[in-house]
């Protein structure tokens with residue numbers, strides 16, 4: 001090779017390298033992602049839709065939920081691509097929405113999304129209030145997974161049984177009642193600056209539900225067996241602490257903090273070191289929320305126990321950051337946290353949100369994260385949260401956005417009954433239960449409705465993804481996966 005050619009080649013390689021660097025610098029529009037994530041909650045609305053409804057392919061549905069049992073359970077959210085109103089993930093989702101609205105209220109307002117965020121919370125809390133007609137009664141589910149999943153129909157055409165299932169003094173459910181208390185307490189904080197009477201109302205329900213959860217201990221899926229196959233609870237101790245922590249945040253009443261301290265060992269708050277934060281397992285959330293009290297210098301006589309909570313909060317954060325002396329959350333080669341095959345993205349969005357929140361708490365206190373592999377600046381937690389958000393939005397080996405309707409390339413065969421069938425406003429005739437499978441579910445074409453802002457289950461452990469409606473592990477969106485995104489994108 002002549003010398004001039006060598007120089008030319010070196011130059012060319014240099015240019016290519018530069019281009020590769022430029023190509024991996026993504027500039028995502030988080031405001032747009034935030035707006036779209038909130039739209040997903042409108043697509044999931046059950047009940048009578050308001051005139052302000054922006055997802056216009058949807059219409060009223062479930063207008064008699066609860067009536068056959070003498071209770072009004074109209075409203076709330078459908079869980080995922082189906083039409084069951086599952087109480088536990090719905091309540092967790094509202095808690096996440098509210099936490100996002102509390103922690104990142106300034107940013108959400110700057111994006112002009114506070115109205116939409118409060119609506120998303122309120123669609124849940126209005127329903128929880130209806131579902132809680134007496135101090136020790138909580139309706140925890142409407143519809144039944146088995147019969148619902150037997151059909152592929154629009155919510156507006158629903159023909160399936162809409163039985164309600166309740167908890168009461170004879171049918172305990174501390175996990176569900178505790179999570180609902182947490183959701184209402186967090187929402188009371190989120191609403192306080194905007195509507196103090198509504199905030200007070202939410203708090204009344206939250207306190208009653210916490211007492212109900214605490215005094216009548218048990219697993220909700222023993223009382224509501226039809227939830228077991230879909231949302232089995234691994235325990236209720238975390239939800240009791242979680243509810244207490246949120247009630248302390250909402251009331252400043254030391255009774256609730258003392259509860260979390262006195263029960264730190266018995267209920268596992270200071271003992272459990274976990275690598276997952278989800279609708280089922282709230283330990284990491286409690287540990288980080290309680291760390292805030294310590295970081296604000298308000299630990300007082302409780303400081304020692306709160307430090308035990310924080311040690312476990314650190315374990316979770318370090319495990320996500322891969323700095324936990326080998327006890328880390330698995331990360332794909334593409335850089336995504338990977339916890340489980342079925343809807344892995346829900347664990348990604350919740351973990352990323354939690355790290356963003358923890359980063360705020362630490363930096364407000366001028367503190368660092370202590371990991372077995374060194375001290376970490378709060379900014380590093382935020383960078384990590386950003387890496388997960390960017391993976392979701394398209395910075396991944398498939399160059400696809402797992403947030404539907406964002407960017408040029410996103411899943412078009414989302415496993416969602418309503419999105420996969422032409423809107424009732426266009427196709428007026430009823431699509432019957434089994435007919436929907438032949439006509440729509442197996443239809444090779446993309447969905448007629450783009451379900452904007454839905455976070456699908458996402459790729460497998462090899463960063464691979466197949467955009468197919470039958471691939472329920474990867475193409476179905478859920479409330480609990482979407483809810484942490486509001487705070488994360490903000």
Ligand SMILES: *[C@@H]1O[C@H](CO)[C@@H](O)[C@H](O)[C@H]1NC(C)=O
Pocket residue numbers: 194195197198201
């Ligand atoms: C506040 O909440 C109440 C329900 O408790 C509602 O009737 C009222 O319209 C709300 N006020 C505002 C300003 O949104």
